[in-house]
Structures are given as C-alpha cells and as structure tokens.
Amino acid sequence: MGNTMLAVTETSNLQAVERPRPTPGPGEVLIRVDFAGMNPVDLGQLDGKYPAPEGASDILGVEVSGRRVDNGDRVMALVTSGAYGQYVAVPENMVMLVPDGLSQEQAAAVPESLATAWSNLVDALRVQPGETVLIQGGSGSLGSFAIQLARELGATVLATAGGSERCARVEELGAFAVDHRGDDIVARVKERAENGVDAVMNIMGSDVGEMLKVLNRRGRMCVISLQGGTRSDVPVGLLMVKHLSLIGTTLRSRSDEEKSAIVRAAAEFALPRLNDGSIVPIVARVFPLSRVAEAVEYLKGGSPFGKVILDMREQA
Secondary structure, three states: OOOEEEEOEOOOOOOOEEEEOOOOOOOEEEEEEEEEEEOHHHHHHHOOOOOOOOOOOOEOOOEEEEEEOOOOOEEEEEOOOOOOEOEEEEEHHHEEEOOOOOOHHHHOOOHHHHHHHHHHHHHHOOOOOOOEEEEOOOOOHHHHHHHHHHHHOOOEEEEEEOOHHHHHHHHHOOOEEEEOOOOOHHHHHHHHOOOOEEEEEEOOOOOHHHHHHHEEEEEEEEEOOOOOOOOOOOOHHHHHHOOOEEEEOOOOOOOHHHHHHHHHHHHHHHHHHHHHOOOOOOEEEEEEHHHHHHHHHHHHOOOOOOEEEEEOOOOO
C-alpha cells in the first residue's frame, strides 16, 4: 500500500491532487473511501463562509462510504473533514456498518443527513408521535432524509419544495408538500395544518420571524442553516405570548464526543429502517472524482433532488 492518495482540498482549485495517506490515531480506523457525500457545508467552506474547525484537515467533505482497511467491512462514517480523499482516518464511534439493503452509493448519502436530522428532530425539537412537523427544503439532500425520519418518529410531516414536480416527489416520501414559490407561505402551510405546526426545521434563517407564525402554542423552531441570509426580524411578543422556543444549532463544530453520541443514537433507530427500506437515502447524481468541479457546479445550482455523490475510486 502506497503512502499517497488523491484528494480535493480547499485550495486545489477543484482538482484532485496527491496528498499523504492519513495514519489513524488512537481510537481511529482507516477507511478506504468509495464514495463521498457532497453537501452545502462544502460550498460554504470553499467560499470561506464556513471554515473547517480548528485543527481539521483542509480536505473537503464530511461523509463517506467505503471499507475499513483493517477488516474489510463495508462502512459509512461522519467525518469532520477529509471525505474528498481516497482514505480517511475516523473515530471508530462515528463509523457505522452499511446495512445489507444499501448500496455503497446510497450509504454515502446517509451519515451527515442522518446525524443532522436526528440532532434537530430528536435532540433539539423533541418531536413526539402525533405531532406535526414542517421541514423546509424537503427536496434537498437533508430535507428528503428528514421527511422520512420524522415520519418514522410518528409525526405528521409537512415539507416545502419548489414546483409541482418536486412537490409530488416530496409527497411520495410521506409528507404533505407546500410549494414555497409565490407569496404567503404561512397561509399555504396553514391550509395543510389549520392550527399550526408543533415544530419547524428552518434552513433559510432570513424568514425566521415570518415562519414563527406557523407554530402553534408552545411550538419549537430549530434554525440549522442560513441559506436565505443571516438577518431576520423576530416578533418577540409572539414568542412570549405563544411560549415559543427558537433554537439555533450546527453539527460540524460539535466535539467528537457529542457527534459520536448523536451517531450512535441515530444509528440504533435508523439502521434497521435503512435495511428494510422504510428509509431510503435519495441519490440525485454520482460524479467521478475527475469531474469534481462539475459536481460542485451542479450542487451550487440548487436543483438536485437528494444527495450529490462523488465517486472516489479513481487511482492515482
């Protein structure tokens, strides 16, 4: 086994370059990467708006599927950075066996979406069976997974999407679709949930003040992304009168211990459902490593339904 690999870094101009192969430290395992999931966080890192945590590798990417070098097991893992490399060293507690019912391509679409959806729907929003949840961006890589997880948690799910075709696909996943195009999204949500919703998973940021209006009494909103901007006018009086909770979270900046706890709890619930097809990770498109620049442009376009996947199996 050689001591170099191909990888895509923050500064490699979206081209694969040779980098040293990582050496696993105490408590880590080495994974030979087959596929890497591509996420908006990668775009934020490239743009300098969401840098990797201090001490992390400059190799892009936060989730992989592949094989453990030590025993050959098919695995998938959440990583702090390094997914766009042909090998990655990962804390063992963030590694999951790939269920027999999943391909390696599908497995690469799981770790980040599963951990993010679980940490928000379960840990932050405390979604209970019988509650109603609104998920923004239901046709995206995270939203398409979160819809299915919320459904399996026993919630009634509403999800936003743009246009009739994407709304139809969202409904196939088990949600009531709300077309976010046009005016008065609050009225359209309330057409589906007359009394409001119990919880909102918000990815826009800029519309927080407006979307608080769709919450019922003691409703909760979790802001997990800032795709619409960093500023919003929040009606504090409404927060007080309706006893609302507004929560902000991120996943990447958490400690390995926190992320490991999330992964373990989420895996216990979700892996059997991934195996039997109750939850199906949606793969929008797979690009070879040699076309990583094209893959990034496709991801930037905002049109993928589900996860964009990078095939890392090319040889140096």
